[in-house]
Structures are given as structure tokens and as C-alpha cells.
Amino acid sequence: MKPIIQFDRTWYDSFLKHIEDNGPWAKSELFSLAYLAEKERIIPSFHGLIAPGRLPQLKLHPHQIETARTVIEEMHGKAILADEVGLGKTIEAGLIIKEYMIRGLVKKVLILVPASLVLQWVSELNAKFYIPAVAQRKAYVWEHYDVVVSSMDTAKREPHRSIVLAQDYDLIIIDEAHKLKNHKTKNYQFVQSLKKKFCLLLTATPIQNQINEIFYLVSLLKPGYLGSAEQFAKNYKSGLRSVKNEQKLKALVNQVMVRNRREDTGLHWPKRIIKSFEIPFSKAEQDFYSSLDVLKQHGIVQSFSLLTLQREACSSREAAFVTLNKIYRTTTTPVTERLWHDIFDKLNAIQQNAKAEKAVELIKQINDKVIIFTEYRATQLYLQWYLKKNGISSVPFSGGFRRNKKDWMRMLFQNNVQVLVATEAGGEGINLQFACHLINYDLPWNPMRIEQRIGRIHRLGQEKDVHIYNFATRGTVESHILNLLYNKIHLFEQVIGELDKILTHIDLNDVEKQVLTIFEESDTDGEIKIKLDNLSSVINFEQLQLKGDEDHAAGGNS
């Protein structure tokens, strides 16, 4: 069948009018230059990439260029980008958008990302790719701009939903696409209803638990590619998690999915240098910490609340005070008044924070940009005050900050101040690879959060080795966590990306809950130690299992 030939004839009338009116005519030099401009800008071949040549200031890695080419030429613009964490999926996506835009195959683009990443996408596309992307802020943006970045939650909600569904998108990109694994969710159905010519799904973990997940992900891209749900179940499933005809499935999936692995990229990855500090409490701090037990002994708090208080006390007296005061105000009776008095006296007696002193000492020694992570807002404020007192400049960073403020703080940190004090919620969605020192001022019990913290600086673009300093107070709940959970299972040393694989296999909440239960139900430190030992053995076992699995299965492009 011959291709259809379409002539653009919209210029006829205007040309004839120029002849009729005797002008106005273009200058001859401009006429020649217009021809030259078009000649320089034509796309000479169906194949190869034009975009890298037009991005002289962007350092692209070979695997990123190859990925973009594969997606466009071999996958025809519908693909799952499933590189391991930190290999630059955003860059690959940007390169693909750019190539399509240069070729004139894509004009209208919708990019759906987690809310915390919207601004980062916008700025990367603009700064690195000269793609005029805008963040969705007002309803009219959907129709008036060609390249829009938005969160899924905004897009799927009215009044936006109907406008978005009415658009004809040339390209749709969905970041963190593994969240679309369940076809019954509103998000899945929303994405399914979008009109799209090309589509990229970005995820670091294409398969987490069930084999069905890959079916639903692929069916978003290419319905029918893995058959209907029934056919898929019949051909590839045996039970909920197991696969049959694995080789065949893997081969099929690899034709719609690119998964670059760190070891295949040939890139030099900076090392992680981990240092743990067990810091002894000062006498006053120790007294205060020990006095908290009284609250449980008198039945004022349950073991869970006590644990919370103890963890806060390990961070700062300020953090503990917030909770303590809350409990005091809700439970106080004349009978317990004296007991409380004693505790608050001990809290007030604290003159110094052993960890903060250590932090200052360390920061002065490092003499470079440092990020401090704490779980508590009160500690964050305290640390800022304490650093200032010691002549160290810092800025705060929290997840609750507006996008502008986040960017502003990041800029200040990059250009003006030495320390960024971040709370947990600030862990996701900013790249701070210009810094390479990170202090975990207190330790979260959810290891994934540690990974996210480290991921802020240990990523593509980090040129120096990354130094992680873990603080734990000696002889407290924290030291148990540090020694037994982290040190034993070597979570800090994991290469980035490995951890998420391991942890998605073990139910995360389970780990946290297990640890909690151990603390709650054990009467002695010895008991806690034994039980945590058991838990780490289980995780280590899972880790080994998974390594084995990885070697002969999983969806890699080998």
C-alpha cells in the first residue's frame, strides 16, 4: 500500500494576495536564510538520534543514549524504563521526549510523577533539555501548554480529570509506575483511559510481588501483548507468585522493557564509606533517659509510648519534651504530679547534647558540605540553633515545605551554607549530589528510609566517595538498632538499588513491627539482643535467596 501524500495548502491565499498587492516581499537575504535554516534542521534519516548533538552541555552516558534509541527504533515509543535506581531514568525519558520533539513526532506531552518530584522534573527538562515543560498549577495549563508535569493525584481529580481525558497526548510518561500494578485502582483506570500515541512507564521495581503486576503494566502499554488476563494466567502463572514458561515470558517482556543494571553500565560508582559512632550520654542525659522507665512502671504509658519517648530522648531533650508534655497534660493527676516533677527536673538539668557536640566536632573536621538527617522537627530546630551558636551556618529542609522553598533551600545549601538539616519527610525528591557527607543523627527503624536518605547523595553525578556517619547513643534502644539490625545485615553497605529489591520481598511494615514487638515484649537487654539476632538472620537469609534468584531469573536484558 502506497503511503498517503498530504500537501499543506494553507499558504496559497497568502501568496496570491502578495502577488495581487505587489508585496510586501521578503528581503532576498532572509529568503535564502529561511531556506538554509530549514535545510540545517531537516532530519536526514529515520535512524539514529539527533538530540545528543543538540545538547552539548549535557553529559550523557552510553547506556542512556542506547536506551533512548532502543525505545524509539525497536520499541516504537512504548516502553517500560526499568533501570536500577540512580542510572538516570529521568535523563533517558528527557532524551526520548527531546528526540521526538525535534523530529516533530511529539508535541503534546503529559508527565505524571509523585507530587514531590514535579518541580524537579520541570527544572531538569528545562535546564538540561531546553524542553519548555511547566508544572500544572491552574486548570487552564492542561490545554494551553504542550509539555505539562503534574502529580497523578491532581490529574485524576475533577475538575482536571475531564480536561486531561479530553486531550490527545502524543506522549505520556509515568514515573514510579510500579504504583500502577493493581488494575482495579482508580489510578490504573485513569491512566488506561488517557489518549496516547507513545508511552513510557518508569519504575525501578517492575515486579515486586505478584507475576500479575507485569501483566497489568505491559497491558497499559500494549493491550494484548501478553494476551488477555485469562490467557496470561493460563500460559504463565502457577500460583500467585510463581511463573511457568519463564524464559518465554522474559523474552516477551524484554521487548517492551529496558532494564540497565549498574554492573552493565561500566560506570564508576563512588564508594560508600560508613562510620558508626556510639556516643555516650552525658550524666544529665543518662539520668533523664533512665527516669523515663518510671512512667511505664506506674502504668502512665504503655511500652510503645515509652519506646517512642526513649527514641526521642536519644535525639534531643527538645524532641522528648514535645511528647512528654502531651502525655503529662492528658494524664496528670495529683498522685503522679511528683513523679512528673522529677522527670521534668531531670530534663531541665540537661545542659548539653552529646550527639550535637559530636556533630559539631565532626562538621568542623569534615570542613565541607554536610547533610544532617533527623526524624524530629524539634531536633531540627535545636540543631540549627546549636550549629549557629558554634558558628556553623545551616538551612532547614522539610517535606512540608512548598516547592519554591525547597528549591530555595537547596540553592542556599549549594551556594551559601555548610549544613542542611533535614527531617525525614524531606528525604525524598531532592538531589543533593554536590554534597558527599551525610550524618544520620538518629536512626529510622525502617531501613528503606535510610536508603532514601543516602540516595539523595549517592547517585549518578556524584563524583566523590560518599561518607555516611551514623550516630547512636550508647546503651539505649538506638544502639540496639544500630548494632543488630543495621550492622548485622550490612544495610548501609548495600549498593544502591539492591536494598529496595530485598525489602520489597520482605514485608517492610513487618520488619518495623517485628522490631517494635521485640522491644515491647522483652524484659531484658539480653532478650532483645537474641531476638534481634534472630530477625537479622531471617533478613540475611532472604538476601541470599534473592541474590540466587537474581542470578538465574528476573527480567534483565542479558
Add this chain to the structure above:
Amino acid sequence: MQQAEIHDFLVRFFSSSGCSILPVSSADQLKVQLTKEMDKRLMNRPFYWHYIEQIGAEPELATLTFRLNDNDNDGEFIHFGSPRLHQIMNTVEELGRFIRMYQILPSQSAPALEPWLGLNLKISYQCDLKKDFIRSVGLQLINGTLIEGFQSMLKRLQLNQKMPDYCYTLSPLITINSGIRRIERFIEAELNTEPTDWADQANERWEKDQQLLDSFYDYQELKPERYTQEKKALEEQYKPVIKVKLINAGLFYLQSSTFLPDLIKDR
């Protein structure tokens, strides 16, 4: 486009659009004082211009400084990917769309000039991939002589936008409208002789994906709206089509002996 060619392009553009090129210290730099028209086109400041024109004040025209190497800090780095260059190229294409030119002849030659219609066309071959090709065609509007590579031919001639005093133009027998049609028919005939493997392959890909889609909804008697939507999307993705777009067009009055017979494609 190399940096030197970009420099040359910019100098030609700014000079011919009336802007003044200002002195610079380095050969890697280019500094331009814009005219009012170019300021309005390039600087994207409509409110400023609205305000200035409302109060009737003297405008401060913008100065642009470009640098052609990546190391300097002074000025806007311009390269083949920079949005500024493409903005300028788009402006060039708007300003250089239609033209009328006369050949300048030595005084002793015959004073009659024949009318030619010249079209520069961009031909895009498009499916899920795309490539372009430029054709430049000239048609003599009296006897229908048609030549290709018209634009590069013009480059060798001395042309002027005003008719020389001692010359006169011959009246066309072919109207502009039918001249355009003739060129279109010529292009169409040429395109029809080209190999279609790229289109055949795209059709195959399309067919394959369509079959997958059909099988996905096979069990449903009444196909849901999503099926129709996906089907349409596949058509948009793969359907091979050749698009012909005008770059620019002109009327040229040239001497009949200008063109050698071997250039003539069609009569």
C-alpha cells in the same frame, strides 16, 4: 551546524534585518543592538512595548550578546540546540516566506525576462519514525519548463528586488494556481516512484499491534470505547504518510538562456 556557521548565520540575519552589530573583544562573541521590530519579535516583552507605546516614550532597545564557545561566561551561549537559535530560525522563516526577484543582465543582452515560480518544499516521511527531504522546484510559467535544484541555481545569478530599467517582463501563460498544481503533480509522481519499504514496514508493525489489540478484546461482543480509542492511537502511531510543506515561495523573472537543457525535468 558548526559554531562558525552559526556565527555566520547570525551575522547575516541581524545585518539583513537592520540590527547593528556592535564591536566585541573576542571572535567568539557577537553583540547586537536590536531594532524595534526585532526587539518585539525576539525579546518577548509585550507589556513593556504596550507601556512604552501608551505613554509615547522613547524605547530602550535590547542588546543581545552571544558567545560561541562554552567556556566564557560573558553572554548567552548559542549552539545548534539552543532555543534562542531556533527562535531566530523560526523568525527567519516567517520573514523570508514570499519573494519577487528580477535578474540583472548585462546591458547588451535581450531585455525580456521570463516569469518563473519557485517553491522550496520540505517533504516529511512519517510513521512512528520520521525523516525529511528538501526539494526546490522551479516552473517556467510560459512553456512549463520544470527544473529541480532551483534554489541553488538562483544562487549563481545576480538578482535584484527591483526590475532593471531597460528590461520588461513577459506575461505568464500558466496562472500561479495551476503552476502550483503542476509542481505538486510533479512531486507526487516522483514520490510514487520511490521505494516504499519504510511504509510497508510501518504497516506491518501497525497490523501486528492491531491484531494484539483485537485479541485482547476478543471475548467481548460489544467492543468498549477504550478499544476504539486504542485503535485510533495505533493509527496515529504507525500510519505511514508523506507530508509536503512549503518552506518559501517566490516569483522570479529570469532570462531564457539562463538554464542549460540538462537541468530540465519536465515540459
